[in-house]
Amino acid sequence: MNTVPDIFRILPEVILTVTGVIIMLIDASLRPERPRRSMGWVAAIGTTFALWASLWQFSLPQGTAFFGTVETSVFTIFFHVLICGIVLVALLVALDTLPADSHHQGEFYALVVFGTVGMCLLTSAIELLVVFIALEISSISTYILAGYRKQTGRGPEAAIKYFLLGSFATAFLLYGIALIFGATGTTEIYDIARQITSAPNHALVLAAMAMMLVGILFKVSAAPFHVWTPDVYEGAPSPVVALLSTAPKAAAFALLLRVLYEIFPAFDTLWVPLLWIVAVLSMTVGNLAALRQQNVKRMLAYSSIAHAGYLLAAFASIGSIGIAAASFYTAAYAAMNVGVFAVVTLAGGYNDDLPMIDDYRGLIYRSPLLGSLLIFFLASLVGIPFTGGFFGKFYSFSAAVQGGAIALAIIGLLNSGLASAYYLRLALAAAQRPTNEADRPQGRAPQLGVAVGAGLLLAVSATLVLGIVPGEVLRTAQSGAHTLQSIPPQTTAPVTASASTIHPAKF
Amino acid sequence: MHLILFFLFAGFCLAGAINLLLQSHPINSALSLIVVMTSLAVLYLLLGAEFLAAAQIIVYAGAIMVLFTFVVMLLNAGREERTLGSRAARIVGFPAVVAILGVVATIILHAQGLGTAALSQGITSTEDLSRVLFHDLLLPFEVTSVLILIAILGAVALARRGDGEGTAQK
Structure with missing residues (x-):
C-alpha cells in the first residue's frame, strides 16, 4: 500500500522544521548588534518551499505514513496550502513592520515557522496523540508570540490569559482523547471510527465527544468559549494577530471537521443541534459586542468570533456539502482576515499607536492605497459580491439550508446585516475627509515596503480569486470532503493492536 | 487489599490537591503537589502500570518538583494575597460548579456499568x-x-x- 516514502508525506513539515533550525543557527551565529531582518526572508522562503511541497503532494496517491499516524489526502493538502499561505503573508507583513530594534527577532521568526509545523501536522494527523502534540506546538508558539510586546502591560496580560485558558482547553481535549481511548482501546482515528458505534460504553463516548468539542471550540474562539479573544488580540502585536486569528483557527477547524465527520458521524443527531446553538451564540454575541467597540483590534476580534459562527452554520449539513462549505469558508475568512490585520498593522503600527476607530479617520487621504485596501477587506468581511466573504457566506448558509436548518441561515443573514453596521463605521471613518488640520491624528503616512506589499498583494488576490472564480477552490474542497469521509477498510496489519500487547496510552 | 489501598491513596491525592489550593505559601503548595504526584503513582501501580508509576515518581515527584521548589526558593516568593474574587464568580460560579459536578456524577452513577478491564498480566x-x-x-x-x-x-x-x-x- 505504501509505495511512497514516508518522508514525502510530511515533506512540508520537514521543510518548515529545517527552516526553523536554520533560522536559529543563523541567529546564534550573528553578532548581537547585527539586524535580524534577513531571517524573516529565510522564514518566508522556507514557507514558500513548504507551500510548494504541499502543492506537489497532489501528485502523491492518497495514503498514510509513519505507521498510520499521518495521511495525505486532498483534504490535508487543501489545509496545508491554506496555512502555509497565511503564514507566508503574516511573515511578509512582520518583515516590514517589526521595529528594527525589537528584541529576539530571530526567535520570533523561528517560533512562527515552528508553530506552522504544528498547525500543518494538526490537519494531517490521523492519530490522536499526534493531534495533541501538534495542537500543543501550534498553541504554545502562539502563546509566546502573543506576549512579544513585553514592555507594555497588555502584552504579558494577553499571553498569560491566552496561556491559562488555552491550557485549560487543551486539557479538556486531552481528557476527551483519554476517554475515547477508554471506550475503544485505540487512539487511531480510523480505528476509532470503525469501533465507535459498537463501543460497549455509550456514556464514555458521549463524554469524550463533549470534552473534545469544548477543547476545539475554544481554539476556534466560538461562543461561549470566546472570552479570551478580544484581550489577546488587543495585547498581541498586530502582525502576530494577523497570524493567530487565522492560521491556528484554520487548523482547528480542520481538526473539528475530522473529529466530527470521521470519529462521530454516527452521533450527528447530538452534535448538529449543539453546533446550531454554538453557531447562533457566536454570531450574535460576536456582532453585538463588536458594535460597541471603539478599539479596532477588539472590534475585529469580536468580528472573528462572529465569523466562526457563520462557519459553524455549515456544520448543520451532514456530509460533503457541509465539509466543503466549511473548508471554503475557512479559506475565504483567512484571506480577508489576514489582509485586514495586515492593513491594521500598517495603519496602527507595531505598538498600536493608533488603536481607535477615530484614529483611522481620513486614512484614505493620508495613504490612498492603504485606505482603499482597508475598505476592500471590510467589504469582503461584510460579504459583498466579488469578494471571498460573499461566496464563503453563500456556501455556508446554503449548506445550512440543505441540512434543514433554515432558521439558522435566516439568523445568519440577519447577523450579517448587523455586522455590516460596524464594518461600515470603520470604512466610513477611513473614507471621511478630516474636518480640519488640527483635528487630524498626527499619524505618519504608513510606508509600504516590498515585503508587506507582496503580502498584501497575496491577500488581495486570494480574496478576489475566491470571490470571482471560486469554482476551482470549491471543487478542491469538495474532493477534500470526499477523502475525509471515506474511511479506509481495515488494513491487514493494524498498527497498534497487532504488534504489541500493550497500548500506547499507558505511557 | 486493592480497594483499601485505592481509597487510602485516592484520599491522600484529593487531600493533597485541596491543600495545594488552600495554602497561601507557594512552598507549602509545592510540597502538597508532591503528595498528589506520589499518591497518583501508587494508583497507577494498582492499575498495573508499573512503568508509568516509576516514570511518575522519577519525572514528576522527582525532577519536576525539585525544579518547582528550587524556583520558589530562588524567587523567594512571599505569601500570596488572598482575594475573594469577583462577586459574580462567587454567586454564579460556585453553584454552577456544584450543578455540573452533580450532573456528571449522576450520569456516571446511572451509567449501565462502566465495564471492566482486565489488568495485563504480562x-x-x-x-x-x-x-x-x-x-x-x-x-x-x-x-x-x-x-x-x-x-x-x-x-x-x-x-x-x-x-x-x-x-x-x-
Missing part, C-alpha cells in the same frame, strides 16, 4: 516499550522535540530582559 518489557515508542508512535515521539524546542525558544524570548525594544519607529 510484564512490560523494554522491548514492548521501545516497539511502541520507536515504531508505532515514532512520529509523535520525534515531533515532541519540536515542542520542546519551542518551549526553550519561548523561555529565552520571554524571560530575557529586553532593553527598551520596540520604541524606535521605522
